[in-house]
Amino acid sequence: MKRRFIKTYLAVLFVLFVAVSVLFVKFAAATQVLKDNDISSDINFSIGKRRLRGDLWTTSVPSINYMSPGKGNLIGGIYEGVVKNMSTHSVKKWNLEITVTRPCYLNNAWNGFVEIYRNDGLLFQPKIDLKKARETDFSIPTIKNLNNILIPLEPGDRIIFEPYMGKFIPGKVQDVNSVYIGFIFYTEETSGLMRFDTWKINYQFEHAIFFHPLFYVFVVFYIVWLYFVASGFYFIAVKRSEEHDRKRDKLTIEQVIKVFTRFIDAKDFYTAGHSERVGRYSFKIAKEMGKSEDECMNAYYCGLLHDCGKIAVPDEIIAKPDKLTDEEYVLMQEHTIMGYAILKDLTLIPDASFAAFYHHERFDGAGYPNGLKGEEIPEIVRIVSVADVFDCMSRDRYYRKAFPLEAIIEDFKKNSGKQFDPVVLNAFFALAEKGEFNEILKK
Ligand SMILES: [Fe+2]
Structure with missing residues (x-):
């Protein structure tokens, strides 16, 4: 009866372990989902023209004939973005997706690579580092203006910015939880400056699991589980030892009694x-x-x-x-x-x-x-x-x-x-x- 009990006991513990582990894996996976454009609390992003002297300039582009009116002056500007992790979780990886809302020319981007998609969703320019790129590295038509390579973009085109190494952004409980990125855009004088109304950040948390109360419920379960398993094995060890002693005692008693009874029978x-x-x-x-x-x-x-x-x-x-x-x-x-x-x-x-x-x-x-x-x-x-x-x-x-x-x-x-x-x-x-x-x- 006792042996059956301990077998059932261990079987129940094993089934519990498997069941809870399945739940744990599901829970762990669920806490690491990719969140799109959730700016409400987790990720804060802002982008705008940098306000330093010389961050805005005008250049005459008589040779550009790409867009209407295609001639005249372009306004060049440095636009700076800040990605800030407002949550307590570390962001594991992220990228920024900006949809262009007016005709413009992308000239440069730093601290990361860019990919460009047409407004029909097709890949237009595969991942490229604009800081290092030469004219021959581009797979899309570009325009050279003085020493600048300009990528003409139309409304609806999307720029995906992916950081070099700053993919990891610590949570706000740590000191540095911001990453700076930058672009140089040119716009036609008649269009005005760039506006970034349509953007989103895709990101994934790292170890969000540790910040989830449920995680500690699992930890407690596993500690209690280990205690019960150890108790089970301890019980078996004690029972075996008792059984061994019992058998030895029984043999001793039996042998002594048998010898004694032979004296009687003799x-x-x-x-x-x-x-x-x-x-x-x-x-x-x-x-x-x-x-x-x-x-x-x-x-x-x-x-x-x-x-x-x-x-x-x-x-x-x-x-x-x-x-x-x-x-x-x-x-x-x-x-x-x-x-x-x-x-x-x-x-x-x-x-x-x-x-x-x-x-x-x-x-x-x-x-x-x-x-x-x-x-x-x-x-x-x-x-x-x-x-x-x-x-x-x-x-x-x-x-x-x-x-x-x-x-x-x-x-x-x-x-x-x-x-x-x-x-x-x-x-x-x-x-x-x-x-x-x-x-x-x-x-
Ligand atoms: Fe007798």
Whole structure:
């Protein structure tokens, strides 16, 4: 039962572990989703013309004929953007997407690469570093104005800016949580300066999981889980150790008792092996009566020791082939009292002393030494009594031959409720019917 319990216990823990781990993986994945353009609280972005002297200039472009009117003056300007991480989580990676709202020319960008998509969504210019790019590096038409390479853009075109190394932006709990980026745009004089009304930032948090209260619920679960698993294994180790000790103790007791019973049996050649056989019969009867393993072993030990008082009876009386005198008979009967005196301190098998004391009591109260009746006699002793008489009758004695099993059963039936407990006898008869005694009777 205990083994099944511990197996179930560990199985439940394992299933819990798997189930919670699946939830944890889902939870961890859910906390790392890409968030688009969520400027409400997490990411703050602002971009506008830089306000330093010389950040705005005009240049004459007589040769440009790309857009209407295509001639005249262009206004060049440095536009600076700041990406600020307002959350407590670190931003793992990010990029900025700006949609151009007026005809313009992109000239430069720093601290990152740019990609350009047409307003139909098609890739127009693959990723390029404008600070280092030469005219031949472009896959789109460009215009050269003095030493500047200008990329003409139309309303609806999108610029994707991806930072070089500043992909990581710490959370606001740390010192630096801003990244600066910059562009140079040219616009036609008639269009005015650039406006950045349409933009978005794509970003992904790193380790957002640590800031989530649920994460700590999982941590607590795993700590508690580990505690329960460790307890389970500790329980198994303790049980194994106990079982090992129990087996060793059992073996020690059994061996010592067996040696002791051989001393008893050695007093009488004709009853040699009597104690061992009574022990075995008692075990079988107890088992047939539905007793537990421990109770059956108890019955076995009681059977082994029941006659130990004979050690104190003179050899000439024990082995006397003739009928005993009244005086001798009294001495013989005293083996029950002597047995009790010998065994009363054997607390490991407390019933053994009662088995020695009462195994000649009869169910009807006509036995000795105390004339106990019925259930006044301990049940285990009622079992040993049947086993004892069965062994006596099934063996040769000085004065008679062994009785066959059928005759013994017949005699027992007559004595049911008189000498013997009918319940114990029923178990005995059932065993006899199953042929359980055949093997032992042959020995
Ligand atoms: Fe006896």
